[in-house]
Amino acid sequence: MAVDTHITDAHAALLARFRDGVPIALARAISVVENERPGFQAFLHAVLAEGPESARIGVTGPPGAGKSSLVAEIATAFRKNEEHIGIVAVDPTSPYSGGALLGDRIRMNDLATDPRIFIRSMATRGSLGGLATTTKEVVDLMDAFRFDRVLIETVGVGQTELEITAAADTVVVVLVPESGDGIQAMKAGLMEIADVFVVNKADRPGADRLLKEIRQAMHLRAGTALKNVPAHHGADLSRVVKKERSTEPEPVDGGWAVPVLKTVAQTGEGVPDLLEAIDGHRAWLIESGELENRRRARARVRVRDVVERELRRVAWRSEVVGERLEGGLDAIVAGEATPYSVAADVLDAVLGRGATG
Ligand SMILES: Nc1nc2c(ncn2[C@@H]2O[C@H](COP(=O)(O)OP(=O)(O)OP(=O)(O)O)[C@@H](O)[C@H]2O)c(=O)[nH]1
Ligand SMILES: [Mg+2]
Numbered sequence: 001m002a003v004d005t006h007i008t009d010a011h012a013a014l015l016a017r018f019r020d021g022v023p024i025a026l027a028r029a030i031s032v033v034e035n036e037r038p039g040f041q042a043f044l045h046a047v048l049a050e051g052p053e054s055a056r057i058g059v060t061g062p063p064g065a066g067k068s069s070l071v072a073e074i075a076t077a078f079r080k081n082e083e084h085i086g087i088v089a090v091d092p093t094s095p096y097s098g099g100a101l102l103g104d105r106i107r108m109n110d111l112a113t114d115p116r117i118f119i120r121s122m123a124t125r126g127s128l129g130g131l132a133t134t135t136k137e138v139v140d141l142m143d144a145f146r147f148d149r150v151l152i153e154t155v156g157v158g159q160t161e162l163e164i165t166a167a168a169d170t171v172v173v174v175l176v177p178e179s180g181d182g183i184q185a186m187k188a189g190l191m192e193i194a195d196v197f198v199v200n201k202a203d204r205p206g207a208d209r210l211l212k213e214i215r216q217a218m219h220l221r222a223g224t225a226l227k228n229v230p231a232h233h234g235a236d237l238s239r240v241v242k243k244e245r246s247t248e249p250e251p252v253d254g255g256w257a258v259p260v261l262k263t264v265a266q267t268g269e270g271v272p273d274l275l276e277a278i279d280g281h282r283a284w285l286i287e288s289g290e291l292e293n294r295r296r297a298r299a300r301v302r303v304r305d306v307v308e309r310e311l312r313r314v315a316w317r318s319e320v321v322g323e324r325l326e327g328g329l330d331a332i333v334a335g336e337a338t339p340y341s342v343a344a345d346v347l348d349a350v351l352g353r354g355a356t357g
Pocket of ligand 1: 062063064065066067068069070155200201202203204263264265266267
């Protein structure tokens with residue numbers, strides 16, 4: 001089965017304007033994808049032909065942690081280097097557009113009207129709570145539009161957020177002192193996905209304690225990683241204790257040392273360090289070859305997503321399937337069949353096999 005490469009004249013015209021970097025064409029393309037307009041797969045196939053390029057930065061954390069404030073700070077800073085920035089906010093609990101997000105410091109409206117910054121809020125979540133396929137497709141569109149960076153904001157600290165890695169190259173996890181997130185975050189596996197930890201609202205009490213907690217947990221992880229190394233190299237307790245006191249990140253098993261930073265998004269305090277950490281991670285991704293690994297892992301998720309969606313589409317569009325489903329219902333009610341036997345018949349029809357006895 002070959003991919004459908006035929007795109008409509010309207011989509012071809014849209015593609016040309018998209019390639020010319022016309023922001024309205026990006027907005028149109030997003031709505032074509034969001035609404036799954038006929039032929040959107042062929043359109044995406046054409047749009048994504050040149051592969052990924054943008055630096056994708058995910059910002060995740062509990063509701064109200066200051067993710068949008070930090071994203072606004074980050075975008076504004078990059079913007080000063082003449083960069084083009086795309087922002088995708090998934091399920092924001094507070095509206096992203098309009099209003100004064102940061103009081104007089106940075107108005108979201110300033111970002112929203114900046115022609116080099118494109119903001120898109122999405123109220124879509126996958127059926128299993130992860131990032132919806134559509135969301136990943138929108139991020140892909142922004143990448144194909146050749147923004148220098150694409151910032152992706154997702155809410156929450158739970159297993160569902162782990163899927164941010166399926167969209168971003170660099171994951172910034174934002175925690176705040178008051179919610180006592182430290183331990184929870186470690187349980188939720190955020191330790192595994194964080195490339196940079198930020199304790200935002202560092203102007204509030206408890207910030208230093210949370211900072212210490214996260215650093216300790218990171219060092220415990222580093223300690224586990226060093227278990228296989230001869231004792232005089234790694235498992236030396238005094239060294240571990242010294243590392244706990246140090247504020248400088250140290251490399252974990254030859255890889256990336258996750259920085260644990262403090263910020264006050266409202267005043268911009270700590271933001272330069274955050275920018276440095278993000279750029280440092282990017283450089284490491286490229287140098288170590290990890291960027292390619294991550295892109296490959298992401299590609300696997302994307303292919304599976306599309307296969308699953310197409311299977312569903314193919315299945316429920318088929319007339320034979322519809323007949324077997326409807327025909328099976330009476331039998332289930334009459335106690336002559338079960339949802340499983342009817343499902344088996346339906347699957348046979350989907351897979352083009354004869355009905356089972
Ligand atoms: N004290 C203090 N308040 C902050 C800080 N950063 C953000 N805030 C405030 O916290 C509130 C939430 O900030 P947002 O940036 O909207 O947080 P968010 O994580 O994007 O929120 P959702 O997207 O709704 O989950 C706002 O009132 C901000 O002004 C900070 O460093 N210190
Ligand atoms: Mg937000």
